[in-house]
Amino acid sequence: MKKHISFVLFFLCFCLSANISGAHKYNPFPEKDIPSFQEGTGNITIDAFLNLTPKKIKEQTGRRLTWKETFVLKKAQKKIRKQLNNAQAYDSGKSQVAALFFAMFLGVIGAHRFYLGYTAAGVLQLLTFGGCGIWAIIDMVLIATGELQPKYGPYHETLD
Amino acid sequence: MKPLTKYWLWAKLIGYVLLPIFLLLAPANLFDHGPPLCFSVIFLGMECLGCGMTRSMMHLIHFEFQEAYYYNALGFVVFPLLAWFWGKWFLKDLKKLRAS
Numbered sequence: 001m002k003k004h005i006s007f008v009l010f011f012l013c014f015c016l017s018a019n020i021s022g023a024h025k026y027n028p029f030p031e032k033d034i035p036s037f038q039e040g041t042g043n044i045t046i047d048a049f050l051n052l053t054p055k056k057i058k059e060q061t062g063r064r065l066t067w068k069e070t071f072v073l074k075k076a077q078k079k080i081r082k083q084l085n086n087a088q089a090y091d092s093g094k095s096q097v098a099a100l101f102f103a104m105f106l107g108v109i110g111a112h113r114f115y116l117g118y119t120a121a122g123v124l125q126l127l128t129f130g131g132c133g134i135w136a137i138i139d140m141v142l143i144a145t146g147e148l149q150p151k152y153g154p155y156h157e158t159l160d
Numbered sequence: 161m162k163p164l165t166k167y168w169l170w171a172k173l174i175g176y177v178l179l180p181i182f183l184l185l186a187p188a189n190l191f192d193h194g195p196p197l198c199f200s201v202i203f204l205g206m207e208c209l210g211c212g213m214t215r216s217m218m219h220l221i222h223f224e225f226q227e228a229y230y231y232n233a234l235g236f237v238v239f240p241l242l243a244w245f246w247g248k249w250f251l252k253d254l255k256k257l258r259a260s
Contacts, residue, residue, distance in 0.1 A: 053192075054226040070230050078207075085205065119205065 046084075050077050086152055094150040095157040099143050107136030112143060117151030169257045176250045180221070188222035191215050213238060 110125025
C-alpha cells in the first residue's frame with residue numbers, strides 16, 4: 001500500500017513538474033540546429049536569393065547542399081517568385097476602359113480575361129471563341145457595370 | 161534515291177555527331193539566363209514538367225548532377241532515354257544511307 005501511494009505521489013509530482021517547467025524550457029527551434037546558408041556572406045537581397053543555385057552556394061560558402069536542401073531551395077524560390085508576382089499585380093493599374101475595349105473588339109479570343117488576370121478563363125474563351133460569342137457579350141456588360149474586377153486588386157482607372 | 165535526300169541524310173548524320181560535341185565544348189551555363197520560352201510559363205505563368213529540361217541536360221553532360229537536379233529532377237529519367245534514341249536515330253539514318 002505504501003509503495004502504491006508513494007508511486008502515485010511521485011507520478012503527480014512528475015506531471016506537475018512537467019507542466020510547470022516543461023512548457024517554458026521547451027524550444028522547438030534550438031538555435032544550433034538551424035542550418036545556415038549565409039556563413040561568411042552576411043545578408044543577401046531577394047534578387048540574389050532568387051538567382052542562387054547549388055553551385056553558387058558551394059562557391060560562396062564552400063558547403064555542398066544535400067539533395068533535400070536543393071529541392072527545398074527550388075521550392076522556396078518558386079514560392080517567393082509567386083508572391084512577388086502577386087504583389088506586383090496588385091500595384092499595376094488596370095484600366096476599366098481598356099478592359100471594355102478589349103471585350104468589345106477582342107472579346108471573341110478572350111483578351112479582356114487575359115488583361116484582367118483570369119488566365120484560365122481566357123484560355124477557355126480563346127478555345128471556344130469567347131463562349132460562342134455569348135460569354136464575351138456577358139463579360140462586356142459585366143465589365144461596363146463594374147461587376148467583373150481585375151483578379152488582383154481593384155481597377156486603377158474606372159469608367160466614370 | 162534522289163540526290164537531295166542523300167545530302168539531307170548526310171547533314172543529319174553530321175548533325176547527330178557535331179551537336180553533342182558542340183554542347184560538350186560550350187560552357188555548362190549556356191542556357192541558364194534569358195527569358196523563358198515555354199508557352200506554359202508565358203501564358204499561364206506556371207512551370208510545366210518539361211521546364212528546365214534543357215538546362216538540366218546541359219548540366220548533366222557536364223557532370224554537374226546537383227545543378228541538373230536543381231533545374232529539373234526528371235532530367236535523370238530523360239537523359240538515358242534521349243541517349244538511347246539519339247543512337248537509334250543515328251543508326252537508322254546510317255542504314256538508310258548504306259541502302260541507297
